[in-house]
Amino acid sequence: MATAEPDRPGFLLPLLLLAGFRTLIDDLHAELARQGHPELRPLHGFVLQAVGGEGTTATELGQRLGVSKQAAGKTVDRLVALGYLERADDPHDARRKLVRMTPHGLDGLRRSAAVFDQLRQGWATALGTDRVAALEDDLRAVTPANPFRLDVPGWFGG
């Protein structure tokens, strides 16, 4: 069973998906480093995206990212130290500490979006617009709906 095709072993598929992801992320951060964000790590971009323009709290951030509130809090600490995020008190609830983007963080987020668009355009040039769209549609069809699971280090390593 499994009707394996000898020249297309199944284990190559995940490696190619990972390589594609990694290529995009590496290219993004090489370009971001050139544009004034050399400190940004792959993980950080996703966290900034999860914080969003309106801000959040550490607990809510942890839920969005699929990690514990403590882990989210630690990552926020580092992004605060790097100048991408800032904390503020919630006027309506003294327990909560709001996490907001700084101008530097907003700049990084905007540039990330622009570079991702450029990289996708590069793939469209290399493969054809329709192939990239088909690739996205196919992946959407075989993966769960919510793509925001950011606990990659702990997930992969254990």
Next chain:
Amino acid sequence: MATAEPDRPGFLLPLLLLAGFRTLIDDLHAELARQGHPELRPLHGFVLQAVGGEGTTATELGQRLGVSKQAAGKTVDRLVALGYLERADDPHDARRKLVRMTPHGLDGLRRSAAVFDQLRQGWATALGTDRVAALEDDLRAVTPANPFRLDVPGWFGG
């Protein structure tokens, strides 16, 4: 510039690639857990693949995986403790310690290959054999040749 398509923002592409990778790996390990390998982590399968049937040394393993020999040695330690690998002296060079698969490790590796073939077959059933092959070909065209870079935790996080 960048000619962004509003309904297909560039940042979705890496998320979909990651989601595809993650879906395959999660399904693999769910099935491996059922088949007697609940301790195996995503990282470990790749390491076993890199060790291969003939065995290696820690230094060579590190080079194959793109990590330091110390990191490779630590991972080998854990896989030895789990019963997947064993160490032996090299009769020709007393400095080297050969790293070999145990029968349990070989069993895990064989089952991984079989499950990956089944999962790829599942995608072929859902999408069509030609679409999966096209997806692989497209990814091969836009990624560097060697897909074996296993330093994912350190790469992503820190």
Next chain:
DNA sequence: GTAGAATCGTCAACGTGGTTGTCGAAATCG
């Protein structure tokens, strides 16, 4: 043949990211 250089594996220290458990402060519920 032996002195010097290169290689292998290990140990130690450290950074980053993750986890669980605890705990005080503040809000909410009854």
Next chain:
DNA sequence: CGATTTCGACAACCACGTTGACGATTCTAC
């Protein structure tokens, strides 16, 4: 008002990565 819940922080721990150092062994060159 008291009991419960929630939020954020602290501590301890594990997994994985790094660099630097150091014996032990092998290779190389004189």
